[in-house]
Amino acid sequence: MSMRLEIDLTDVDMFVRGEHLAAFEHLRAHEPIYRNESAEGGRFWALTRYDDVLWAYGNHAVFGSEHGAILGGSFRSEADTAGGKMLVATDVPRHRLLKQQIHPAMSAAVTARVADQVRELVNAAVDRAIADGGCDFATELATELPAGALMVVMGIGRQDAHHLIGLTRRMIGFRDETFVDIGEDARLRLAWLQAEIFEFFADLVDERRSKPGADLVSILLGAEINGRRLSEEEIFYNCMNVAVGGNETSSYTACTGMLALVEHPEQYDRLLSAPELTKDAIEEMLRWSSTNAYVQRVAKADVRRGDVLIRAGDSVTLWNVSANRDEAQFPDADVFDIGRTPNRHLSYGAGIHRCIGAPIAAAELSLLFDRIVADRVRFEPAGEPQRLRSNFILGMTRLPLKVSAA
């Protein structure tokens, strides 16, 4: 078998076993622009070096987003696509106009309100974990981060927020039997989940039409692009973008970050003795976790990079998880160093589609780790963590920890 067939980046179990980092190290050294061929995921290019990934992010005129950020097209079928409707799957010039409309739902004022809500939920969850002497960090603590954000951004209650998190979690975990019966047809399952999510937002749209507020749905209902209101479908897609974009990423980053601190106790002690490092520590957790492992683009024209010719219509994947371990950019990239500076990781992407929720994610993570550090809470492993079966979102579905306060 030739080398090109040996690494298959659609092999989800390689990611579950944690063997992907070695595969990427090999690719960066030997075949940095890799032609992935696989039965399941089709053919695509994989960019694995930091400079190449950054180059593609910056070149949005050539690398379009309308085929969606996930390999394999939209969540449903080729005909029913989010392209041109959902922010993350929209190209310029419409992308810029749509982003302007969504921005007020992620403003500094909203971020401050998210912080207050998350603080309340996180404090209660940490208190519970200390009282119980332990918790499953993945299911009992980390999910409070997106819950707090959703409550404010969408203007919904805690129960509804957790219901929505359950739905998006199953959508992102559609290959993981923790969340779904993987015996069923994957496309049907996804179509059903998306329909459930859209139904949730349809109810919300009805409610906000009669009683508008300062939330995302109300903002989208009032939005106009080139003198036209958004269609209901566009509103649903963009609510889903915010929900899927924010629910899994921030909570899974918290899990991977927490596990890194548990596995590197000397770094945790360093953090306890220098709490002012928390901000840098969170950036390092973002780099280390690379929760959104890759995004997809499709080339709109032939383009050459080094000796590789990427042709119009080719699918190209930008591997944040590999770029974030590139030694050319990060000395001792495999060392978890909470004081790392500079730390220009690509975990939020780059260029025009760079994560619009980054300030909210940063607020969520800061509140959690500020609280833990302030109370000098100690965490120890209390069982095997279980990784999510996905090559797109890297996270943990189980993270049992013993918890004690100083």
Ligand code: HEM
């Ligand atoms: C640690 C947490 C997070 C990570 C790692 C993350 C990662 C990313 C990445 C890599 C992109 C770029 C996608 C692309 O280029 O195709 C992105 C975009 C986006 N994210 Fe996040 N995200 C996080 C948190 C959030 C939160 C909390 C929200 C919402 C409250 C959110 C909403 C979005 C949206 C709407 C986009 C599309 C932006 C655009 O296309 O202009 N994300 N995110």
